[in-house]
Amino acid sequence: MKTVFTRTPTLKDCPTHYCPGCGHGIVHRLIAETIDELGIRGRTIGIAPVGCAVLAYDYLDVDMVEVAHGRPPAVATGMKRTNPDKIIFSYQGDGDLAAIGTAEIIHAAHRGEQIAVIFINNAVFGMTGGQMAPTTVLGQVTATTQQGRKAVGEGYPLQVCELLAVLPGAIYIERCSVYNPAQIRKAKKAVKHAFELQLDGAQGLSLVEVLSPCPTYWRMTPAKAMEWIEKEMTKAFPLGCFKG
Amino acid sequence: MCGNEALAEAAVIAGVDAYFGYPITPQNEITAYMSRRMAEEGRVFVQCESELAAINMVFGASATGKRAMTSSSSPGISLMQEGISYLSGAELPAVVVNVMRGGPGLGNIAPSQGDYFQATRGGGHGDYRTIVFGPCGVQELVDCMPLAFDLADQYRMTVVVLADGILGQMMEPVVLDPVRNPTMPNPYASGQKGKISNGVEKKPGRKLPPKDWALTGAQDREQNIVRSLWLKEGALEELNYKLQAKYKEVEKNEVLCEEYQVEDSEIVVVAYGVAARIVRSAVIKARQEGIKVGWIRPITLWPFPTEQISRAANEFRIFLTVEMSLGQMLEDVKLAVAGKAPVLFYGRPGGEIPTVEQVLGKIRQLTIPGSSKRKVKNAKPKIKV
Numbered sequence: 001m002k003t004v005f006t007r008t009p010t011l012k013d014c015p016t017h018y019c020p021g022c023g024h025g026i027v028h029r030l031i032a033e034t035i036d037e038l039g040i041r042g043r044t045i046g047i048a049p050v051g052c053a054v055l056a057y058d059y060l061d062v063d064m065v066e067v068a069h070g071r072p073p074a075v076a077t078g079m080k081r082t083n084p085d086k087i088i089f090s091y092q093g094d095g096d097l098a099a100i101g102t103a104e105i106i107h108a109a110h111r112g113e114q115i116a117v118i119f120i121n122n123a124v125f126g127m128t129g130g131q132m133a134p135t136t137v138l139g140q141v142t143a144t145t146q147q148g149r150k151a152v153g154e155g156y157p158l159q160v161c162e163l164l165a166v167l168p169g170a171i172y173i174e175r176c177s178v179y180n181p182a183q184i185r186k187a188k189k190a191v192k193h194a195f196e197l198q199l200d201g202a203q204g205l206s207l208v209e210v211l212s213p214c215p216t217y218w219r220m221t222p223a224k225a226m227e228w229i230e231k232e233m234t235k236a237f238p239l240g241c242f243k244g
Numbered sequence: 245m246c247g248n249e250a251l252a253e254a255a256v257i258a259g260v261d262a263y264f265g266y267p268i269t270p271q272n273e274i275t276a277y278m279s280r281r282m283a284e285e286g287r288v289f290v291q292c293e294s295e296l297a298a299i300n301m302v303f304g305a306s307a308t309g310k311r312a313m314t315s316s317s318s319p320g321i322s323l324m325q326e327g328i329s330y331l332s333g334a335e336l337p338a339v340v341v342n343v344m345r346g347g348p349g350l351g352n353i354a355p356s357q358g359d360y361f362q363a364t365r366g367g368g369h370g371d372y373r374t375i376v377f378g379p380c381g382v383q384e385l386v387d388c389m390p391l392a393f394d395l396a397d398q399y400r401m402t403v404v405v406l407a408d409g410i411l412g413q414m415m416e417p418v419v420l421d422p423v424r425n426p427t428m429p430n431p432y433a434s435g436q437k438g439k440i441s442n443g444v445e446k447k448p449g450r451k452l453p454p455k456d457w458a459l460t461g462a463q464d465r466e467q468n469i470v471r472s473l474w475l476k477e478g479a480l481e482e483l484n485y486k487l488q489a490k491y492k493e494v495e496k497n498e499v500l501c502e503e504y505q506v507e508d509s510e511i512v513v514v515a516y517g518v519a520a521r522i523v524r525s526a527v528i529k530a531r532q533e534g535i536k537v538g539w540i541r542p543i544t545l546w547p548f549p550t551e552q553i554s555r556a557a558n559e560f561r562i563f564l565t566v567e568m569s570l571g572q573m574l575e576d577v578k579l580a581v582a583g584k585a586p587v588l589f590y591g592r593p594g595g596e597i598p599t600v601e602q603v604l605g606k607i608r609q610l611t612i613p614g615s616s617k618r619k620v621k622n623a624k625p626k627i628k629v
Contacts, residue, residue, distance in 0.1 A: 042463030045308065057469045063459040065307045065470040067300065068330050074297040078304025078312065079459070081288040082262050086308070086461055104300070107293035 008033045010041055010061045017055060021222025023212030024052060026178045027120060027187070028059045031089070034192045035062060038199065044087045045079055047072040051093040052126040070101025073108035076115040087198050089116040094135040095125045098158050105164070109205045112169030116194040117207040119160060122214040123233060130217025134158035137236045142217070157236045161209050165242035171204030172197055172244030175237060177211035179226040183239075190241075197244075206244070211237055247382045248273035248412040251341060251405070252315075253420055254389035256281050260339070261310035262288035264301040266320060269353045270409040271343035274315045295320040299327030299340070306336040307470045309458030311393055315341035317409075318359050319350060321367075328402050329368030332487070333472025335457075337396035339389075340374075341405045343412040346595030354595025355409030357517060360572035363404045364546040371484050373491045374402040375498065376545040378516035382416035384543070397452045399494055406545060408568065410518045410597070438504030438539065494547055501549035502541040505531070506556050509538035511610050514553065514577050515566040516542045519591075519598065523566050526603035535611055545573070553580035560585060562610050566603055567591040 007013060011032035018024050035041050041062055048056040050069035057064035067075045072090035080088045097105050097119050108115065124142055125131040131144040137157050139148040165173045172194060176187035187210055194206035211233050213225035220228060245253065252274045255263070263278040275291065282289035288305070292298040298314045305312035316324065321342045331338050344359050346352040363376045375395050379385040385407060392403040459468050474480040504527065506512055515523040520541040530537045540556060542549045557563070563585055565574045570593045578587050590606045592598050 041461075043461040045459045045461060047304075054473060057467070057471070061462070061467050063462050063468045065304075065334075065459055066473055067303060068326055071296065071300040071303075071327075074292070074300035075304035075307070077290065077297075078262065078264065078301035078306075079308050081290060081301075082305040082310040082312070083308050083460075103293055104297055107297065111290075 008036045010035045012059050012061050014058065016059070018052065019216045021213055021215040021225055022052070023122065023178050023210065023214075024120065025059075026184060027118065027191075027210050027212065028056065030184070030188045030191045031091070031118065032060055033188065034195050037192065038195060040087050040195070040199070043085065044089070045083075047075055047088070047090040049090070049092045049096040050127070051096050053091055053093060053120065054127070056091050070096050070099070071104055072096065073101065073104040073113070073115070073117065077108055077111070077113050080113060080115050084114075087116075087195060089118060089195070091118045092120070093126070094119070094121045094123065094133040098134040098160050105160075106167070109164050109167045109170040109207070112171075112204040114198055114201070114203065115205055116198050117205065118191060118194075119207055119209040120212045121160070121209055121237065122212045123157075124214050124217045126214050126217055130214070135160075135237070137233060159237065161207070161242045164207060169204050170207065170243060171202055172206040173242040174244070175209040175211070175239050175242065177229055177234070177239060179211070179213070179229040209237070211239070245382070245418060246273055246413055246415050247385050247407060248343065249277045250382050250418050250420070251385045251389055251407070252277040252281065254386040255313055255339070255393075256285060257420060258390035258393045259311055260287070260313050260393065262290075262301070262305040262312045264290050264292050264298040264305075264312065264314050266292050266295050266298050266316065268317045268320045270345055270355070270412050271315050271317050271341070273412070274341065274343075295323035296327065299324040299331075302338050303327055303331055303334075303336060306331070306338050307334070307459050309455040309460060311337075311397070313339040313341065315343065317343045317345045318347050318356070321359060321362070325362070325368035328374065329366070329370050329372065330472055331402050332366070332368075332372035332374070333370060333483075334470050335400040335487075336470065337400050338402045339392045339396055339405065340402060341407065344406065344408040346593075352595045353409065355411075355518060355568065355597060356593070356595050357408060357519060357568040357572070358593065359406065360545065360567070360569060363406050364548070364576070372487060373494070373546060374404050375399070375494060375547070376404045376406055378406050378542060378545045379411065380517050380520045380541065382411065382414065383418050385411055386418050386420060388543075394450045394452060395498060397455075398450060399490055401490070401494070406517065408518055409595075438502040438541070440500065440502050440543070498544060499547045499549050499551070500543035501552050502543060503538070503552060504541075505538035506540060507538075509536050509561060511535070511537040511562045511564060511607060512556050513537065513539045513564045513566055513603070513607065514542070514573070515539065516545060516573065519566050519568050522598055522600055522603055525600045526607060529600065529604055530607045535607060537607055542573070548576045548580070550576070550580040553577060554582065557581040557584040563587040564606060564610060565589050565591075566598060566606075568597060569593050
């Protein structure tokens with residue numbers, strides 16, 4: 001039998017703890033493929049966030065650290081400044097990056113830190129039980145917006161790419177998704193580009209936002225969740241390259 | 245050099261790879277000095293957006309095996325507690341300098357010793373300890389920096405250097421020894437000093453363990469993971485027992501303290517840092533008056549010189565703790581004395597500094613009548629024995 005598709009070596013062969021239909025597994029794979037294709041496993045250091053992906057090091061077979069909620073861009077700064085030859089990436093959710101860690105991401109971008117940030121936007125706090133995230137869309141029902149998110153008092157969904165793109169220190173900002181194979185391929189290209197920029201020594205921060213499904217806390221089937229990203233979520237978060 | 249600059253240079257000599265800081269008074273000379281010196285040395289300096297970022301940059305650099313430090317003053321150190329807890333859980337070495345100021349809250353910018361509890365009790369969440377130095381002069385501040393980095397690396401712990409606004413700002417002649425000298429020769433610029441009891445003198449040139457846990461890229465080896473999350477049943481308990489065993493080792497090996505004329509004393513004054521300098525002057529004057537008084541000066545505040553104080557309490561003596569707070573180290577002194585002798589307190593909070601006369605007055609009050617050869621004028625004993 002001819003093997004036409006296989007697990008990439010940097011993605012560990014183990015059972016997943018993620019819920020059925022979760023997008024984390026897909027994005028983990030895109031990162032692992034990128035690392036293997038670029039041949040940088042031996043010089044890559046990853047940063048796992050607080051959130052569902054805290055155990056990212058159980059899946060990605062590279063040196064990894066797990067840090068306090070929201071602080072990956074600061075930790076990445078400490079790593080990259082002292083190890084300019086290493087490839088540093090942080091993997092962060094919307095609670096981590098867009099709520100508690102806004103100061104860290106804005107200032108890491110502002111200083112033009114040479115790091116790659118993979119930002120998973122699933123519009124909820126997954127780990128803690130599906131509470132409202134800054135990226136929750138208007139009308140979306142969550143554990144803490146039981147009547148649906150209202151702009152008054154709860155704010156509009158926070159558009160991180162648009163916010164960061166205006167900073168001179170950010171050199172590459174793109175929003176992708178994983179709702180169908182074509183989008184996954186685009187996301188892969190974006191992730192790889194972010195790593196390549198760092199490999200090339202480009203002066204600045206790269207961020208790839210990935211709209212990713214959370215069927216469990218969206219109370220949807222995995223297929224319906226993918227559809228919801230395409231139909232609803234992209235209205236608040238238009239896909240595309242904002243910079244670079 | 246002022247204390248802040250001297251400690252910064254000592255850190256450079258000790259081989260600090262990266263300094264991360266955020267401005268706050270009264271430690272701004274450290275940040276300014278480091279911005280210039282680290283660039284000269286081709287090392288890393290970052291002025292951060294907050295103390296939260298600073299301590300997490302230390303975390304990042306340390307996770308890759310580099311020597312990293314930060315400095316701040318009380319309110320900024322409060323912000324760093326989250327990071328110190330994570331550093332402790334992940335067993336990463338770090339050096340944190342706290343040039344204490346008056347609190348609580350924004351307080352003021354005057355020297356204080358109000359952060360003793362925070363420093364010696366861990367400070368953040370969870371069961372952990374940090375090694376804490378309480379140097380009493382610029383020379384000792386300089387001498388404890390290389391030791392701080394060595395201890396951090398040896399035990400994979402955070403080491404806090406607890407200075408205060410006076411130490412940071414005052415100028416004293418110092419010897420900046422480029423060859424590491426962990427023996428702490430004379431803590432004062434000049435003059436009388438006590439006997440420094442410690443285990444350090446026995447161990448010149450510490451052998452530091454290799455940092456095989458560091459994140460350097462998994463080249464031809466299995467991945468390294470630096471973490472503080474342990475979800476599996478029993479795993480976190482196991483980590484905590486491991487940490488405690490390490491802390492016991494530190495308590496056994498790393499206590500530093502100075503003892504001055506304790507043997508024949510009837511009163512022992514316990515003080516650290518700048519308060520100890522005031523106590524030193526008061527004790528020397530009291531001795532001239534014929535009062536049998538000595539001092540015990542903890543140099544490491546954790547591990548605390550419990551044994552030394554306990555030993556001194558085996559003979560009947562009155563203990564007087566002097567602090568620039570309303571009594572924090574006092575609790576450790578009481579724990580060490582364990583009810584064997586009275587422990588009294590004198591201190592001033594809020595950035596006020598006790599004077600030599602005030603401490604001397606307190607010592608005179610405690611004099612036991614008839615016990616000294618020379619009667620002290622107007623001395624009214626508070627403690628009746």
